[in-house]
Amino acid sequence: MGAELRLAVAVVLSCAACGSGSEGNTPPAPPARPTALSALHYDAAPPDVDPSNRVADDPVARAFGQRLFFDPSLSGPLIEGDNDGSGGTLGVKGQAGRVSCAGCHVPASGYVDTRSPHHQISLGAQWTTRRTPVLLEVAFAPLYNWDGRRDSIWGQAVGVMEGNREFNSGRLFVATQMFHLYRAEYEALFGAMPPLDDATRFPALTPEEAGCVEVETMSGATYQCRGMPGDGADYDGMAPADQDAVTRVTVNTAKVIEAYVRELRCGPSRFDAWLDGDDTALDASEQRGAALFIGAGKCVDCHSGPNLTDEKFHDVGLSPAPVAVAFTDSNDRGAADGIDALRQDPLQTSGAYSDGDRHAIPATTDPSLVGAFRTPPLRCLSSHPSFMHTAQLATLDEVVAFHDRGGDPPGNYPGQSELTRLGLTDEQKSDLVAFLGALDGPGPAADLVAPPGGATTP
Numbered sequence: 001m002g003a004e005l006r007l008a009v010a011v012v013l014s015c016a017a018c019g020s021g022s023e024g025n026t027p028p029a030p031p032a033r034p035t036a037l038s039a040l041h042y043d044a045a046p047p048d049v050d051p052s053n054r055v056a057d058d059p060v061a062r063a064f065g066q067r068l069f070f071d072p073s074l075s076g077p078l079i080e081g082d083n084d085g086s087g088g089t090l091g092v093k094g095q096a097g098r099v100s101c102a103g104c105h106v107p108a109s110g111y112v113d114t115r116s117p118h119h120q121i122s123l124g125a126q127w128t129t130r131r132t133p134v135l136l137e138v139a140f141a142p143l144y145n146w147d148g149r150r151d152s153i154w155g156q157a158v159g160v161m162e163g164n165r166e167f168n169s170g171r172l173f174v175a176t177q178m179f180h181l182y183r184a185e186y187e188a189l190f191g192a193m194p195p196l197d198d199a200t201r202f203p204a205l206t207p208e209e210a211g212c213v214e215v216e217t218m219s220g221a222t223y224q225c226r227g228m229p230g231d232g233a234d235y236d237g238m239a240p241a242d243q244d245a246v247t248r249v250t251v252n253t254a255k256v257i258e259a260y261v262r263e264l265r266c267g268p269s270r271f272d273a274w275l276d277g278d279d280t281a282l283d284a285s286e287q288r289g290a291a292l293f294i295g296a297g298k299c300v301d302c303h304s305g306p307n308l309t310d311e312k313f314h315d316v317g318l319s320p321a322p323v324a325v326a327f328t329d330s331n332d333r334g335a336a337d338g339i340d341a342l343r344q345d346p347l348q349t350s351g352a353y354s355d356g357d358r359h360a361i362p363a364t365t366d367p368s369l370v371g372a373f374r375t376p377p378l379r380c381l382s383s384h385p386s387f388m389h390t391a392q393l394a395t396l397d398e399v400v401a402f403h404d405r406g407g408d409p410p411g412n413y414p415g416q417s418e419l420t421r422l423g424l425t426d427e428q429k430s431d432l433v434a435f436l437g438a439l440d441g442p443g444p445a446a447d448l449v450a451p452p453g454g455a456t457t458p
């Protein structure tokens with residue numbers, strides 16, 4: 001309303017200046033924008049209720065989740081030797097309690113990783129195999145990760161805790177840490193905790209003992225893990241009811257973190273101001289880029305809706321190139337494997353640890369999902385240090401050039417590319433890049449991107 005009034009006043013003033021007479025009383029209708037562009041308008045409404053998490057929108061959980069997001073004390077030991085304590089690493093191999101969510105989803109950098117060496121894939125306990133995605137607007141996604149491996153943010157967070165590339169921890173250690181560090185906060189939300197200090201029922205692990213260690217065997221290197229299902233040790237040895245209690249505490253911890261993550265938004269951009277009628281919000285190149293995005297660029301075929309993603313999985317024919325420490329996964333089958341794994345996931349939202357089903361899991365794995373990855377959202381992305389699931393493209397110019405040539409020639413990636421050659425001119429390509437820059441928003445409020453009072457940064 002205020003913005004409309006200001007616009008009307010501006011129009012009246014400019015009409016007076018151009019001497020067009022006395023008809024300035026009725027504000028003119030905003031210039032019509034193509035419907036295909038209006039469909040990309042930012043959606044400022046809160047994300048849909050998450051039925052799988054009853055604390056998802058609880059203000060107490062949000063504030064608690066913010067603390068946990070920045071807290072490295074739920075993580076186990078660093079495994080990879082590239083963790084040598086030098087710039088960009090989180091510590092030295094063997095040290096525990098170094099990795100927090102904020103260590104890779106760096107809040108001050110729009111929740112992507114600008115910290116790890118090389119600014120491509122992330123170095124947690126070990127190198128991740130794919131690039132850390134942005135968390136802004138993530139609550140709007142039905143499935144998570146580049147490959148759709150999870151159907152909830154909390155399921156993803158438990159996966160991170162038990163993943164030996166990220167936290168390298170386990171649910172037994174996480175639950176006992178929560179008991180020692182955050183019992184009052186936890187009980188205020190979920191009621192009494194199990195007696196996690198009773199080491200006869202819940203084996204006590206030091207931070208260095210949590211998670212996995214790499215061991216050499218006759219048939220090569222393998223992992224020996226402690227404090228999680230399948231460990232053949234501390235966790236598997238507990239009574240089933242105690243295993244369940246530990247899992248519940250860890251899942252609830254992850255649900256608290258989700259409550260914070262759901263608040264992370266990019267916010268409206270200059271493009272949205274232009275859609276709302278402000279002709280000056282985009283320069284000529286950005287306006288041409290917007291037209292190309294829905295026109296000759298065919299971008300909107302996949303990058304549709306308010307976050308410029310169809311939330312589906314596509315094969316764009318990316319031949320993996322070495323990144324960071326010469327890491328490549330040339331046979332990453334993407335969503336074909338991710339969706340299969342999700343259907344078997346005991347932490348899926350139709351399971352026992354969920355408060356309700358999100359109904360997002362496809363019944364079957366379509367063959368077209370081989371080599372397909374989730375269409376990334378395009379808001380708040382221009383400052384990212386690298387692009388694509390592999391992080392092998394360093395600039396938006398390279399990304400647009402990649403799409404323009406219809407992806408890489410077949411042969412070095414699984415599946416079949418859906419892209420076709422566009423043959424855009426150099427000017428058209430730079431217009432598209434300019435348009436992508438006009439999708440930046442203000443990002444989350446300052447009090448969300450910093451650790452809450454008194455907490456330490458990772």
Ligand code: HEC
Pocket residue numbers: 069099100101102103104105122123124125128129130131132133134135138141143144145146147153156157160161165166167257261
């Ligand atoms: C070591 C780096 C690292 C850490 C630490 C980390 N993440 Fe991530 N995160 C990633 C990577 C890499 C992916 C993508 C994984 C994939 O697609 O295979 C990801 C994916 C996600 C996603 C899915 C995003 C999307 O668009 O689909 C969410 C949500 C998420 N992480 C939340 C968290 C939370 C919460 C924590 C802390 C509990 C955390 N992450 C800690 C690297 C990290």
Ligand code: HEC
Pocket residue numbers: 293297298299300301302303313314315316318373374375376377378381386387388389390396399400403404418419432436
């Ligand atoms: C067939 C569907 C499809 C079309 C058409 C398409 N994209 Fe994409 N785009 C994707 C997918 C899928 C990815 C991620 C692929 C990967 O990482 O393997 C992607 C990645 C991107 C990225 C990198 C984002 C990031 O976070 O890494 C940008 C930028 C982008 N596309 C812009 C465009 C533009 C501009 C156009 C039009 C010229 C376009 N896309 C057309 C599916 C598509």
